[in-house]
Amino acid sequence: MQKNAPFTEITRTVDLSAETHGQRAKCIQRLIRLDMPVPHTVALSFETVHGIAAGQVIDTRPLLGSFGADSLVSVRPSPAMQEWGGPTAMLDVGMNDTMLLTLSETIGAEAARALYLRFVQAYAVEVARLDPELFEPTEPTRDALVQSLEIYEEEMDEPFPQDPANQLAAVLKSMARAWEGTSARLLRQAKGAPPDAGLGLVVQRMALGMGAAESGSGVIQFVSSETGLAQITGRYLSQSQGRDALARRAEALYLSRDSRGPSLEDACPEAFAELRAFGDVLRTGLREEMQIEFALDAGKLSVLDAVRVPRAPRAAVRIAVALAESGVISKEDAILRIEPRTLPELLHRQVAFDAQRDPIAKGMAASPGAATGQLVFSATAAQACAAQETPCILVRPETSPEDIRGMHAASGVLTEKGGMTSHAAVIARGLGKPCVVGTRDITLDLRAKTLTTRDGRVFAEGDTVTLDGTAGACLAGAPRLMEPALDGSFRTLMAWADQARDIGIRANADTPADAETARRFDAEGIGLCRTEHMFFDEDRLTVMHEMIFAETGEARGAALERLLPMQREDFVDLFEIMRGKPVCIRLFDPPLHEFLPTSREGIWNLAEALDLPVSTVTHRIEALSEYNPMLGMRGVRLGIAIPEIYEMQARAIFEATVDVSLKGAIVTPEIMLPLVSARREVELLKTNIDAVAAAVRNERGTRFGFRLGVMVETPRAALKAGEIAEITDFLSFGTNDLTQMTYGLSRDDAGRFMGTYVQQGVFAEDPFHTLDADGVGELLNIAAERGRAVKPDLTLSICGEHGGDPDSIDFCRKAGFSYVSCSPFRVPVARMAAAHLALTDAPVEKKPRRFNLLGRVLRSGS
């Protein structure tokens, strides 16, 4: 056919593609090829429609001619991607006074009037752009029809158009123009369409669905959109057109006999059987679960259209796995059909699709999932609730380390301030609890313990609310929740993803609970265990205070002596849970003042506990305070100044290693030094740690190994990676801190302007969310290159928030890193994202250890 033909009759063989005529046109051609009974259909290309929008006039007579005399037609949008939408479909084009008479003969006067009335109203609103209120739906009486035609004539100053060719030309022009409108363009761009995305149109002979014998229309699909399980779903409505059956659900029939009421299967068993067969054909032929739009004309079945079944993330997983298991698609296809970013919805409770939502606050969706509980306004209140096993939602202006125990106790966290990388957001994601931050539309009164919404509703402590961390909202009351979907399909798909990916995935886990989550999500080890969180428990905090306030080396030693067995038990737990998988332990990192109270009351309590004058305690706290704690006395600097702390930790790690090894597990702990900026720091601490290892080996009369590494967090450590690698086994990039230092930007303080910065395009992305490949990434590459130059088998990885971000994983893959480590609840996302990258990217140059597995998967695929 000619390239410039204005329209194309869709046949089995005509040259047609989604890129030129849109996905709907292409899909209809596929239906025809699969021998579906599709009414005669003509496609208009993007080029044609664009021409029409630009004012080109096309002669619609030949087009209408192809449908034969006395035919009505529908016009439907056909963009390149179904989800980009498009203008409303127009049915019954060609209806006029003459056809009214003709159809009155064939389908009866009332049905014909109904068709005409429907068309006049749709045309008036969509094409002539008259006020919809002028055409309220009514019974299709003769008066109603006459009135509508009169209103049209009055408003438009001309009678309703009677020539079908003119009608069609106006419809095409209207739809073409609607597509080019600004708001439509912005809407589809938000869904990922390019600015110049084209629109095709599909003109189809109407299956009337009205008239004598069994006539009507319906929609059918063979799986549940919510769960993905096999289940015939949809409706059929006699004497109806298009998707009327769904719109007028109450009047419509169920489809299968085992439903809760009268069904198509009862009413029209042959048609129903035929539809089921069509479903099987489409599943195999189109390699997808389809939703079919059909019509019956005097008992004769037509398939008008078919689209992918819309589906919730959990349904998508089940559908993809079922298709692969039945051999319809390959495992690789199944993996690639699941967007990694949709997985968190499966891991957590969610507010159900159909639940009533009564939002009281909106903010950023900082950690996914949903939880219902009583409102509380302090960490203490949250802990009190937890003690009574009452679920609660903790609401704070913002959170600080002092709130951590309250966050553990709460089922969800809402903060007034902060962004995606605020303390609350990071901790909540780590805990896998729903979290909403930056809800500027509420007012908190912490004394009165109330939350006031923008429209003045007041919620008090104890009121029941539901936090929707997936949508970024807080809802009043307790809407229905869906449970997580960590079922067989999920596990199967993740196993396939693991076979495909070529980079390791570990989890950041500080507590046994974290570690349990990490193992549940099949992390390959712990990539970052932050030991300082272990000291915030009340009994340990007391000993920490004694250590900090020790006046003599002996007093400090005594305090550390008491911490030793507690730390050892922490590590025993972690090693046992991880069952021989690697555990990378970062030695104590934060400045000591983080463990000291800031409030007057806290200082008073501390003075009492330590039996010291308040002035002494205040003085010590002041002495430890810092201008820029991020850049202060922490990490290895503390480790060098007070070597006893790291020595205690190393001893705890080694003694735990021996204890767990005696029970039969193989444990090779990894010890990581934080905030290094010079090789000499590592040398000094390595000497101390080696000495502790030798002492423990000697005391316990046993052998064990361990690996020593550095957390690369300062730009200087990255630059000096060569020197550092000479004396270490691994480098793990702490990209949070490294980003802060490379940008000279504190994550805690960036919230104030990061939103504006990203909006104005100053930064393309929030660099705390997506690794800054240009700047921070270059430091990673420099470090990797220099490290490998002196030690080719150096283990390289990243840990921190970036670990779970697909773009960051892609960066690490390409840099040939061994693994990424992310928060436990991001592990499935990271596994899936890594699989996608391995399946879609060119193979990476430096071959990581899993490359062979990937090769096997690719060969076994279709």
Next chain:
Amino acid sequence: MQKNAPFTEITRTVDLSAETHGQRAKCIQRLIRLDMPVPHTVALSFETVHGIAAGQVIDTRPLLGSFGADSLVSVRPSPAMQEWGGPTAMLDVGMNDTMLLTLSETIGAEAARALYLRFVQAYAVEVARLDPELFEPTEPTRDALVQSLEIYEEEMDEPFPQDPANQLAAVLKSMARAWEGTSARLLRQAKGAPPDAGLGLVVQRMALGMGAAESGSGVIQFVSSETGLAQITGRYLSQSQGRDALARRAEALYLSRDSRGPSLEDACPEAFAELRAFGDVLRTGLREEMQIEFALDAGKLSVLDAVRVPRAPRAAVRIAVALAESGVISKEDAILRIEPRTLPELLHRQVAFDAQRDPIAKGMAASPGAATGQLVFSATAAQACAAQETPCILVRPETSPEDIRGMHAASGVLTEKGGMTSHAAVIARGLGKPCVVGTRDITLDLRAKTLTTRDGRVFAEGDTVTLDGTAGACLAGAPRLMEPALDGSFRTLMAWADQARDIGIRANADTPADAETARRFDAEGIGLCRTEHMFFDEDRLTVMHEMIFAETGEARGAALERLLPMQREDFVDLFEIMRGKPVCIRLFDPPLHEFLPTSREGIWNLAEALDLPVSTVTHRIEALSEYNPMLGMRGVRLGIAIPEIYEMQARAIFEATVDVSLKGAIVTPEIMLPLVSARREVELLKTNIDAVAAAVRNERGTRFGFRLGVMVETPRAALKAGEIAEITDFLSFGTNDLTQMTYGLSRDDAGRFMGTYVQQGVFAEDPFHTLDADGVGELLNIAAERGRAVKPDLTLSICGEHGGDPDSIDFCRKAGFSYVSCSPFRVPVARMAAAHLALTDAPVEKKPRRFNLLGRVLRSGS
């Protein structure tokens, strides 16, 4: 001569070098070559002396034989560098009972006894290592001599050695061993000696200086050690040896007739005339001002030794310039003889050499110079003193920006805490005021306004003290001070240095006073003008507060409108002072909260001034507070968030440019953007600034140019220097902040451990003092390379504390930077250091603009 000969008679022609026999041996050979009457001298090489220390026995008889019978000899140390010291010289070796009789005949019994007694006592203490208290100096009676010999015999269980050969062997062994002792080694290493530095020894026939006719000894030099001016200085003492004339000053004669008492010139005019002639010969022959040790034996003059005249830095400058001006040395030599680091002593008042010192506190010498004033313990008290024109010394636990006005008012600053890069130290160096920090040995009571010393002395507000910032001490009372020495010699030398150097030197100057200093020290422009300091004046601070608390854009605009003329006047002043030299203005940088009070009282006052509730003020202050201000909302981030601030500043700069240009000066201001981390930041602000420039050009109907640049302070800006250079004219490295971010280390918080870190060798140097060439330096090189790749004529420089450090200047020279900028009082040091580097280094590869000048100087030199 044989290499392994144990000793070498010094003659004109013998092969002898300071590297094998030491500087003294070499100098004596030079004296002989210049026909000085030097007694017969023999040199022992480093190798020989080292052998003796290791236990090798050498036969001293041939050595003594070379002196002839009945000779006494002296033994003096001869290390490779005079200033490394060495064991005490031994005189009169060879003295014994027989010589006592012989000498009694020639020089008289009493003189002979005196010689013998002196030798016995010196030998007993230095060689036999007996307790000095056993040999208190007495009159040389016969009894005293007998008693000393008896004590020796009693203590040593053997009689005093009579064989001169044994005496000499013991002396040599004792001196060789003393050199190898640990404390001696550490002492000389502290003066720059390598650990394996060798010791030579010089054995010389004694000029007795005792006996009949005019006999005695003395020391003479022809310039003042304190001022360097021509002035015959020294003493002569009859019947004395060695340096007795200096030790027993009261008994000794002056040298020249025009002195305050009886003189050698009167007593022995021929010898005096001969000595003056010797002085001229040595000055020309040795190209240096020498101090001569001489003796008279019955009127016959011997020159025993000569050393470089010891000299204060100001004397060194005058001597070097005088030598060069009289053609004795080249200008280049004169430059190279002045250590750049000694120059600050010339720029400031100093405590006089001979002043009585009563130290009450010791600390780090953070800023050189000396000042006397009343003790004050608060910035307010300092300002009160200044109002009455009473000099004062401000003493604080540490200083913060709130103390700046007090520091301006005080003559010197002492802080209990802090290190070389603390706030007090940095500001004081900038102001050129003496400052001592980290004086841990005092206790401050700010309420009682007292300072208590370690030994319990109490000083109160108002007491007079003197701060010695050069030595790092605070002295009680008012010792004599020397005025700065910015005289003709200094200016001449600096002009020579300017001709030699090949990198530009600018000054950091925030105020007209700074700029005056900068011009006085011939800075080539202002490399960094920090505009924020301009807003701390009381009247401006009030307007700043209004700006910060503005609720509307209009209110903010109104406040900025009031700041505009003040800023314009600031820049008019700077441009006028700098008379067309470039002025690089950094736009507003600090976080806004630095301008807000922290004390309860300050907040209350502010609330009153703004007529706002205290709670509102407190709330706003809290809202602006930051976790890590260094990494927060400052620099371009503020400039983008509140564009009106930079727009006001740009307008002030351009209007000042027009105003000053109208008076005939050529002004091309340089505008520098702080804390950039992405090119887009620069683009946004460049657009705004260009618009302001266009508006001012339009309003004033005149043309002017300006240059726009970026302060590279974040590692990311360094990495992205290529992109940034495309749209800027210059990059200036803010190495203070860049070091902080590269190390992840806040300068304000590093004081706590930097001392230990440098001591333990964790960091080779304090990176805030000497540029970290490895880490931070690599970022500078990367940025320079990338910047030049897109813009070959890009101006590159560093500003900040490192600018005045010779090692850092060396780095910048080698990297081909255009200039370094340092605090005004470091400018002379930097100019001199740059000249040294240009004269001693291989020419740098990339030729900076001054290279031709250098070539000219080198060709015109000797």
